[in-house]
Amino acid sequence: MTRPAQVVVHIEALELHGFAVERRHAIADAFSRELTRLLETETAVGIVSQPSVSAPAAIDAAAPPNLVGAAIARAVHTGLRR
Numbered sequence: 001m002t003r004p005a006q007v008v009v010h011i012e013a014l015e016l017h018g019f020a021v022e023r024r025h026a027i028a029d030a031f032s033r034e035l036t037r038l039l040e041t042e043t044a045v046g047i048v049s050q051p052s053v054s055a056p057a058a059i060d061a062a063a064p065p066n067l068v069g070a071a072i073a074r075a076v077h078t079g080l081r082r
Contacts, residue, residue: 009035009080018061019068030069031076038077 014028059071 023065026065027069030066031073034070034073035076038073
């Protein structure tokens with residue numbers, strides 16, 4: 001029986017500037033959920049030891065935390081695939 005591939009991502013810090021402090025946990029939770037979803041749906045992910053991650057073009061600080069976290073996760077996911 002073949003074992004499923006395992007991807008381990010370690011993010012030392014997620015810095016958010018311009019967002020309300022009380023929203024940080026909700027944004028981080030949404031980020032984690034979306035990045036996990038994106039990685040689980042990949043058929044093959046190249047391993048990148050030094051990913052290049054740039055911030056999404058613009059994120060409205062008033063946007064719901066789930067949208068903010070998901071947008072950041074997509075940016076990180078794109079960086080992991082480079």
